[in-house]
Amino acid sequence: MENKNSCGSIWLGNGLMVQNEGYKVVIVLVFFLSWFAPINAQEEEPVNSNGLPLKSRLTINDFAYPLAPNSSEQHSNFIVSYEGSQNFFLELQGFYDSYLLADVFRIPIRAKLYVSDKFYLFSGVEVESERDKLQIDLPPPQLKYKNGFGYDVKNSLMLEFEHDLHFNKSVHGVYGTPSLFSLKGKYRF
Numbered sequence: 001m002e003n004k005n006s007c008g009s010i011w012l013g014n015g016l017m018v019q020n021e022g023y024k025v026v027i028v029l030v031f032f033l034s035w036f037a038p039i040n041a042q043e044e045e046p047v048n049s050n051g052l053p054l055k056s057r058l059t060i061n062d063f064a065y066p067l068a069p070n071s072s073e074q075h076s077n078f079i080v081s082y083e084g085s086q087n088f089f090l091e092l093q094g095f096y097d098s099y100l101l102a103d104v105f106r107i108p109i110r111a112k113l114y115v116s117d118k119f120y121l122f123s124g125v126e127v128e129s130e131r132d133k134l135q136i137d138l139p140p141p142q143l144k145y146k147n148g149f150g151y152d153v154k155n156s157l158m159l160e161f162e163h164d165l166h167f168n169k170s171v172h173g174v175y176g177t178p179s180l181f182s183l184k185g186k187y188r189f
Helices: 022-036
Strands: 009-013 016-019 058-066 075-085 086-097 102-114 119-132 142-154 155-164 180-185
Touching: 102 142
Parallel strands: none
Antiparallel strands: 009 016, 058 075, 075 086, 086 102, 102 119, 119 142, 142 155, 155 180
């Protein structure tokens, strides 16, 4: 058998011959090369000296859990944090608690300033409103001024001391107190 290459044909051996028309070969070659060529649809993230991606200035955390498996109560929260500088943060938080008598929604907005690596001061305002489930007399929305300090014990453990100054006057439970002190902590696992 003669090994001929007439115009526009490619001899593949074993009696196989493929006709070569210019544009078809280019399309086939581009198609096969595109499988092997790296294609980046996004810019690569900048990395630090350890090879890890740099942290975004905007972070979002959320968490939710039911109080008990057979109960309709649930508790959830979110935190949207923006890093203004290395030691200054702005936070928008949201808390939704569903109880048997009412649903409670709180929105604190606060500024947080780290004075050391782990110790920080914060200040802001909070609005708290309730949705009545059983048509009882619930207090009107509450406006509070919040300030305090916190300490990050570890990456997974935080402790905060907080002072709430209530601007609304009410005769309902804790809403009747002009100020409230609280100590709280958060453990992330």
